[in-house]
Amino acid sequence: MAITADHIRDKLTKELAAVHVDVEDTSPNRCAASYKVLVVSSQFEGKSLLQRHRLVNTCLAEELKEIHAFEQKTLTPEQWEKQKAQ
Amino acid sequence: MNSLIRNTARCLRSGAAVYIPRQADGRVWTSSARFLCAAADIQKALGDIVQKDKVVVFMKGTPAQPMCGFSNAVVQILRMHGVDDYASYNVLEDSELREGVKAFSNWPTIPQVYFSGEFVGGCDILLQMHQNGDMVEELKKLGISSSLLEAEKESK
Numbered sequence: 001m002a003i004t005a006d007h008i009r010d011k012l013t014k015e016l017a018a019v020h021v022d023v024e025d026t027s028p029n030r031c032a033a034s035y036k037v038l039v040v041s042s043q044f045e046g047k048s049l050l051q052r053h054r055l056v057n058t059c060l061a062e063e064l065k066e067i068h069a070f071e072q073k074t075l076t077p078e079q080w081e082k083q084k085a086q
Numbered sequence: 087m088n089s090l091i092r093n094t095a096r097c098l099r100s101g102a103a104v105y106i107p108r109q110a111d112g113r114v115w116t117s118s119a120r121f122l123c124a125a126a127d128i129q130k131a132l133g134d135i136v137q138k139d140k141v142v143v144f145m146k147g148t149p150a151q152p153m154c155g156f157s158n159a160v161v162q163i164l165r166m167h168g169v170d171d172y173a174s175y176n177v178l179e180d181s182e183l184r185e186g187v188k189a190f191s192n193w194p195t196i197p198q199v200y201f202s203g204e205f206v207g208g209c210d211i212l213l214q215m216h217q218n219g220d221m222v223e224e225l226k227k228l229g230i231s232s233s234l235l236e237a238e239k240e241s242k
Contacts, residue, residue: 049211054193065194071156
């Protein structure tokens with residue numbers, strides 16, 4: 001499976017019904033495949049940071065086996081709007 | 087304080103590990119101490135390890151010399167809150183520990199932080215907890231008074 005930013009973006013959007021997904025390939029900064037993602041989904045409502053991150057981890061379980069470093073930010077649509085307004 | 091976060095973030099982006107002078111010594115997972123070889127034994131050992139100390143960190147390198155930007159960020163955040171006495175385990179010393187802790191926590195990356203035997207998260211989560219004030223609260227629950235709280239009181 002070729003892991004690409006697009007692949008990750010599509011998977012997150014589909015499985016988490018995300019309204020917005022940013023995927024940044026941070027591999028050039030490191031020695032191996034690394035990604036930084038921002039996921040905005042109403043599925044995160046009422047969930048703790050840990051629960052949200054686990055949702056994302058589960059969604060990308062296969063990919064994470066091959067990814068070396070992974071950063072993520074998880075927001076609800078409301079938090080996302082607030083952040084954009086800042 | 088914010089400049090430290092920015093600097094750490096810059097280190098993360100550049101992928102550089104920053105040498106920080108010795109603060110927390112931490113308990114070290116030495117090969118001689120590890121007499122278990124089987125994967126199941128490691129799981130059980132990890133179960134004991136995370137219960138043994140209030141704050142436990144699995145990281146790359148040591149608090150005195152982190153070997154990864156994300157692990158360094160965790161060390162710095164804990165240091166900013168005055169948490170110097172914690173158990174830290176260097177996964178670079180032991181590949182079975184490295185894989186074992188990922189299976190144990192069901193978490194794909196290092197560093198990993200435990201408070202009172204409960205998995206808290208990795209660098210992202212700790213950073214957000216630090217920024218939104220949750221870190222001070224969580225440390226309070228552990229009976230640890232964050233030094234940032236003291237600093238805040240003094241500045242008022």
